[in-house]
Amino acid sequence: NIIMSHDDYYGRLGNMFDAFQAVSIWNESFRLVAVLYLFILMLKFFKSFKANKRLNVVINTLTHSVKDVSHFGIVFLTIFLCYAWAAHVFFGGNIEAASSMFGAIYWRWSGAVDSTDMEDLTAVGRVLGYAYSLSYEFLVLNLLFGILFGLIFEAYGRTRAEAGKTDTLLTQIRKSIAEMRRKKDFVNDYFMICALEDEDAPAHPGEIVTVRSLCEAFASSKMTKENAEYIIQHVRDFKMSKSHEVEVGLVDALKLVARMRTISLKSILRTETLLKQLKDESQRPQEMRYRCIMAGFDPDIPEEMQEFIRVSTLQALEDDNPLPNVVPQGPQESKHSMHSRAYSREHSTKEGTKDIVEDNAKEEHNFKEKQLLSKAEGLELAISKMHQQHVQSVDSIREELNFYRDQSAEFEEELSNLERAVRSNCRKGQEGASQVEDRFKDANLHVLQDLPDRLLKLSVMAKASRQIVESGKTGFSSDPSKRLESRIAILFQHCQTFSDQAEAQQDLCTLLDRLISTVSLMSAGSGEKDNKRS
Numbered sequence: 001n002i003i004m005s006h007d008d009y010y011g012r013l014g015n016m017f018d019a020f021q022a023v024s025i026w027n028e029s030f031r032l033v034a035v036l037y038l039f040i041l042m043l044k045f046f047k048s049f050k051a052n053k054r055l056n057v058v059i060n061t062l063t064h065s066v067k068d069v070s071h072f073g074i075v076f077l078t079i080f081l082c083y084a085w086a087a088h089v090f091f092g093g094n095i096e097a098a099s100s101m102f103g104a105i106y107w108r109w110s111g112a113v114d115s116t117d118m119e120d121l122t123a124v125g126r127v128l129g130y131a132y133s134l135s136y137e138f139l140v141l142n143l144l145f146g147i148l149f150g151l152i153f154e155a156y157g158r159t160r161a162e163a164g165k166t167d168t169l170l171t172q173i174r175k176s177i178a179e180m181r182r183k184k185d186f187v188n189d190y191f192m193i194c195a196l197e198d199e200d201a202p203a204h205p206g207e208i209v210t211v212r213s214l215c216e217a218f219a220s221s222k223m224t225k226e227n228a229e230y231i232i233q234h235v236r237d238f239k240m241s242k243s244h245e246v247e248v249g250l251v252d253a254l255k256l257v258a259r260m261r262t263i264s265l266k267s268i269l270r271t272e273t274l275l276k277q278l279k280d281e282s283q284r285p286q287e288m289r290y291r292c293i294m295a296g297f298d299p300d301i302p303e304e305m306q307e308f309i310r311v312s313t314l315q316a317l318e319d320d321n322p323l324p325n326v327v328p329q330g331p332q333e334s335k336h337s338m339h340s341r342a343y344s345r346e347h348s349t350k351e352g353t354k355d356i357v358e359d360n361a362k363e364e365h366n367f368k369e370k371q372l373l374s375k376a377e378g379l380e381l382a383i384s385k386m387h388q389q390h391v392q393s394v395d396s397i398r399e400e401l402n403f404y405r406d407q408s409a410e411f412e413e414e415l416s417n418l419e420r421a422v423r424s425n426c427r428k429g430q431e432g433a434s435q436v437e438d439r440f441k442d443a444n445l446h447v448l449q450d451l452p453d454r455l456l457k458l459s460v461m462a463k464a465s466r467q468i469v470e471s472g473k474t475g476f477s478s479d480p481s482k483r484l485e486s487r488i489a490i491l492f493q494h495c496q497t498f499s500d501q502a503e504a505q506q507d508l509c510t511l512l513d514r515l516i517s518t519v520s521l522m523s524a525g526s527g528e529k530d531n532k533r534s
Contacts, residue, residue: 053166057159065155072151076144083136084108090132094121108136186227187218274397281394309383313376 004012049055088104097107121129167175195203195218204217214228292299297308 052169052172053163054168057156057163057166060159060163061152061156064159065152068151068155069148072144072148076140076148079144080108080140081105083132083140086132090125090129182230185224186230187221187223191221192218192231278394278398281390309380310373310376313379314372 046059049059084105085101087098087108088101091098092100092104095107096103098104192203204213206213209232211225211228211232214231215223215225217223289299291312292305292308295308295311297304299305299308
């Protein structure tokens with residue numbers, strides 16, 4: 001037995017309870033972290049569901065219905081919180097769960113109002129309670145939740161239609177296993193991507209990728225023909241799937257159309273302004289001529305025209321008008337100036353020049369007139385320079401417009417020719433594709449795949465024969481006539497040998513005939529001798 005004091009015993013017992021409390025807190029914290037990790041694991045599962053299109057339909061449904069559900073949630077929360085507040089006010093005194101606002105929200109969400117909850121109410125209170133409960137069930141539980149389910153199902157139907165025909169999970173697993181077995185001896189995809197994207201020394205620098213070029217680029221990795229065909233086929237399928245996607249949305253397309261319309265309107269306004277300026281410039285000499293005639297001058301005489309310009313300039317200076325081609329307005333003043341100029345011309349023709357410097361007033365008048373004349377001459381020079389510059393600018397603008405018009409006509413002609421050529425090529429390509437399809441309808445695809453290798457072997461053999469011919473070996477020549485002559489010479493030699501052999505055979509036949517005749521004579525002579533002996 002261990003003997004200790006009461007203080008020591010209670011102290012150790014308190015320390016033990018403190019340790020148990022700390023362990024309890026850590027245990028509760030661990031359980032909370034585990035629950036949080038379960039929700040994070042659920043989100044990770046959602047990410048992995050994207051690998052299968054059928055599973056991804058659910059995720060896309062939730063994603064596409066977020067906007068509609070969020071707007072629906074505003075209406076739902078408004079109605080639900082009003083009912084929860086009414087439950088707190090109406091049932092808070094009888095039901096403990098609805099005694100607080102947050103408790104009323106949870107109580108209203110977790111269940112419905114039971115008949116036992118309204119036993120302590122009066123008759124009017126029970127009527128109101130039943131009306132509250134029925135309206136809540138109809139408006140919130142039936143109507144609002146039905147709308148929520150309808151929004152989600154509508155998003156599901158839209159997402160399911162966009163997904164189209166999809167594989168099941170078992171089919172995808174079966175295809176993945178077959179794909180892994182097929183790619184067992186293939187080059188690693190990550191290694192191949194790194195080698196192709198190497199900026200310093202890319203494995204395949206060419207822009208056009210074929211099965212042969214890909215095998216040659218990864219010859220060190222022992223890439224097979226099947227591996228290269230697999231990569232090219234999947235890349236082609238990926239590009240074809242992306243080609244059907246719309247790169248520009250409806251809003252961007254409308255913005256582009258509006259911008260193009262604004263640019264077109266600006267160009268039309270500028271063109272109209274330029275045409276108006278050109279028209280005014282072309283009508284300016286005629287307008288000047290009309291004004292000269294109306295002022296009483298002859299526009300065909302240069303002196304009269306210069307006089308009209310001078311008088312118009314003086315009149316403009318007197319009226320504080322800097323424009324030289326502006327005729328003074330007012331019918332009385334214009335008539336008076338016309339009569340004065342006519343009278344001065346008649347007076348000058350009849351009496352000649354007179355000495356007008358007779359008094360100081362006339363001298364001052366002449367001095368002012370000289371100043372005005374000097375200013376008018378300066379203005380006339382400036383106007384002539386401006387007129388020349390304006391004429392030059394108009395001519396340059398006209399030349400540019402003609403040049404642009406010619407360029408646009410040539411461009412349209414080239415574009416039409418190119419369009420016709422493209423259409424003809426497309427037509428020929430379609431005809432050729434149909435002919436090729438008809439030709440290779442019953443053909444063996446494996447033989448067609450080996451056809452490039454066979455053609456390569458034939459080209460190698462042709463190059464080798466060409467090299468032998470060019471090397472000048474016996475029996476080969478690069479000139480067809482020389483080869484024909486050599487063949488004829490060989491045939492002539494064979495004919496000579498054949499003729500010699502024929503002559504020798506003929507001589508042999510004559511010798512044999514002679515031998516036979518001699519043998520027959522000798523046999524006949526020996527027979528006669530035997531007869532004589534007998």
